Amino acid sequence: MSNVITAREAEELLRKGEQPPAGAILTPSARDVFSGHGKPAFKGSATAAGAKKSTQPSVPDYEFRWKPGTDAKTPAELERFFNSPAIQVLKERICDMGRRLWQREYTDGNGGNITIRVGDNLALCTPTLICKGFMKPEDMCLVDLDGNQLAGTRLRTSEAKTHFGIMKRQPAAKACVHAHPPHATAFAIANVDIPSCLITEAEVFLGKIGVAKYQTPGTPANADEVGEVGKHHQAVLMQNHGVIVWGKDVEDAYWKMENIDSYCRTVWIAAGLGGGLHRFTGGQAKELINLRQKLGMPDPRAGLKECELCDSAEFRPGTTAPAQNQDSTPADPQIEAVVQQVTEQIMKALAAK
Ligand SMILES: [Zn+2]
Numbered sequence: 001m002s003n004v005i006t007a008r009e010a011e012e013l014l015r016k017g018e019q020p021p022a023g024a025i026l027t028p029s030a031r032d033v034f035s036g037h038g039k040p041a042f043k044g045s046a047t048a049a050g051a052k053k054s055t056q057p058s059v060p061d062y063e064f065r066w067k068p069g070t071d072a073k074t075p076a077e078l079e080r081f082f083n084s085p086a087i088q089v090l091k092e093r094i095c096d097m098g099r100r101l102w103q104r105e106y107t108d109g110n111g112g113n114i115t116i117r118v119g120d121n122l123a124l125c126t127p128t129l130i131c132k133g134f135m136k137p138e139d140m141c142l143v144d145l146d147g148n149q150l151a152g153t154r155l156r157t158s159e160a161k162t163h164f165g166i167m168k169r170q171p172a173a174k175a176c177v178h179a180h181p182p183h184a185t186a187f188a189i190a191n192v193d194i195p196s197c198l199i200t201e202a203e204v205f206l207g208k209i210g211v212a213k214y215q216t217p218g219t220p221a222n223a224d225e226v227g228e229v230g231k232h233h234q235a236v237l238m239q240n241h242g243v244i245v246w247g248k249d250v251e252d253a254y255w256k257m258e259n260i261d262s263y264c265r266t267v268w269i270a271a272g273l274g275g276g277l278h279r280f281t282g283g284q285a286k287e288l289i290n291l292r293q294k295l296g297m298p299d300p301r302a303g304l305k306e307c308e309l310c311d312s313a314e315f316r317p318g319t320t321a322p323a324q325n326q327d328s329t330p331a332d333p334q335i336e337a338v339v340q341q342v343t344e345q346i347m348k349a350l351a352a353k
Contacts, residue, residue: 004085005030006092025085027092062249063174064090064118071119081122082142082151090116090124090250091137097254098126101179102133106257111242112179115163116250121145123164127154132179158218165227166236166246172298173230173246175253180242181261183268188237194264197279197310202263203288206235206256207299214239232300235260282306 003024005013010030013020020026064086072081081087094114101107112132115125121144126132130139141152145168147161163176187194194209196202210233215222226244230236235245235256243260247253270277283306289299301309 004088025089027089028096029092062093062251064116064249066119068120071122078142078150081118087118087124087142088137090118091140093250094124094126094140095135095137097177097250098132098135100254101177101257102131104181104258104261106179106181106261107132108180112177113157113159113163114175114177114250115160115167116175117145117167117173118142122150123160123167125156125160125163127152128157130154161218161220161223162226162244163246165223165225166230166244169227169231170246170298172248172296174248175250176244176246177250177253177257178242178244179257181257181264183262183264184237184243184260185241186268187264188242189240191239194237194260195267195277195279197282197285198267198270198277199263200280200288202259203285204292204295205297206259206263207289207292207297208233208301209260210236212236212238212244214241217241232298234297279310282309285309 003021005020005024005026006029010020010026020030072078094116097114098107098112101112106112110129110131113126114132115123117123123143123145125141125143126135127139127141139152139154141154141156142150143156143160144150145164147156147158147164149156159178163178166173166176184194188211193211196208210229212222212226212229215225222238226236226238230244230246234247235243237243237260243257245253245256245260247256267277285301286306286309289301289309292299293302
């Protein structure tokens, strides 16, 4: 019998006025059920009921850790691992994050995907062609970091390989979330750099936002491009596509998706107020980058001088975008002709004087 307590079972226990049995593992939703009813909050992903409550305040740690060189290998080992209580907890967390993505309209249709690294060469991922708002733990897939499916009844997403482009280059990336949040994606399709030095939290939790050049989704070229950018940036804008973010656990990654879309939305609203954008200074940005590094998050700006930090002064939303796109609209031939005619008339008038 499984010793994982789901939210439904937790509600049943609460109804009966009972506590979870000793040694039981609570899924995040089950923990919410207990804490929401004024019962003791259960800390960590595998806290046994009845365990001595720590008197020290702490931050819950949801990062999945494994012993290097111990990946499940045989089909039987893989199946056992895939159905273990620890993996069941992660499957539920992926479903929770999927629901939050969909509720905030960061995904539409079957868009977006989520991965969690669970071994040297193992990862959980969402299946292809599924709405992220209504996934069930049994929909999840187990794959290796080349995208070969090892367990699960649904076919894995082809975009998982893009996530692994980052994970293979950046060991701190234990989970990735990809979605198409409208405000950040708008910057990605308008080819407008997201300005920096505007909101303190964005500098600390997002860091410098990377931009990955357009490549066809799901291709090795896309995995390489996103992987190279994602190695140094926790939030990556994928040109003409969307956003991919990474973190130490799946919620940590998911938070960055909220951060980047809220940031882009706020910048967009602020730019429309007409008063210009007030930036903090390079020196102030440096302090925030130092704070980010203290929290253990990488930032490619760490070695830059203060004067090089707030570099997006050319941002002019709603009027002109930076001229980065070489394929910009060609000049209108009719307007060109009128300009030509006017120029000729002026030249004639000047010559007649
Ligand atoms: Zn996508």
